[in-house]
Amino acid sequence: MPAKKVKEFLDRRGTKYVTIWHSPAFTAQEVAESAHVSGREFAKTVIVNLEGRLAMVVLPASKHLVLSDLREMLDAPHVRLASESEFKAVFPDCEVGAMPPFGNLYGLPTYVAASLAEQPEIAFNAGSHTEAFLMDYHDYAEAVQPRVLEFITT
Template sequence: MPVQKLKSYLDANGVKYVTISHSPAFTAQEVAASAHVPGREMAKTVMIKVDGKMAMAVLPATFKVDLEMLRQALGAQNVELATEEEFKDLFPDCELGAMPPFGNLYGMDVFMAATLAEDEEIVFNAGTHTELIRMAFPDYVRLVKPVELQFSLVTA
């Protein structure tokens, strides 16, 4: 079960969390609705390449990544969305598109939208299209050590 690696990591680090099961959903907004979580509180993981290196951008489900804003914030030459073909093998324990925002477990940087820091908790995919994890935001920051930046815009 994909979620077990993540749960084991959280347990080993003394993190309290809640697992939320929901009917199958695939977009961050669908997942939030299915699990009765406001879209602005649901964190989605977007796979990007920063100067050719794979990384995660983590932002609220109701926002979208502004690649130019992210490129400027990072001082990078190029920032682009990664294709599923490019990252599918990096997450052998996860369903495609349901990766948790724990790049540290997969050897990659995590860039987090500053707007996520406004909430006391974070809710995210737990590696499947039917399970979420809700945990305290400070615990997420302590474990993942994401780089907090301004790079997202509210979707209409």
Template sequence: MLSPRLHSFLDETHSHYTTLHHERTVTAPHTAEAVRVPRQQFAKTVMLKVDGALAMYVMPSNFHADLHRIALALAGANVELAHEDEFRGLFPDCEPGAMPPFGNLYGVPVYVDSRLTEQDRITFNAGTHTDAVRMPYAEFEQLVQPQVLWLTHMM
């Protein structure tokens, strides 16, 4: 089941998407495997604090965030990983750690790794650890309007 907020938004905007139900997973690489998509097409969401304010960083699941490079790309901002306790309340319709990369629905800015822009389609958590959404990347970008950054390196 999709998060109610995401489901309503995608339907109201007449978005083109597919829902994928899968066995319970808790990591993005395992979810990519469960829904049978290449890891570079599965978008994982990492919550950051940028100068003390929460933000989402969305990247392919086969990469990890380089906080130093994020800080440099954001003009020297102080960037650190956010703890789950700091953001859990922002996503009341999502399971912890399964929030979709639609920060615009929750009042959170979104930064996206430029390598996702190379994908025709992306897949991401839909608010649970058993459901995902697949949609054209271009449509995701139009709906979310993230700031695109080139920051990660292979795990």
């Protein structure tokens, strides 16, 4: 079942999206492969603890976040990956690890990699390990208003 908040939000806005059902997958790269979506277009959601507050970082499935560079870009000396226990309750309608990149709906600032912002479409987990959504990147950016950063990824 998809994240109820995201589905209702997109439907209310009249935003077009495609639902992609896939076999159970637990990493973003596995989901991208299972859903037949490029790792450049499939967005993975990483939750970080930024100066004691949770934040959402969205980057291509094929990349890894370099925390030291994120610290420098945000001028925030205390940035680390958040633990599951820190963020699980923030996403009550999502399976852990399948959070959609809509920080605005969950009270989190959202930072997106510029390389994703350059893609015509974006695909992402829809709150479960068997369902993803695909939509126009422009529609995503308009709905979420993420801060686009030139993430240095590996």
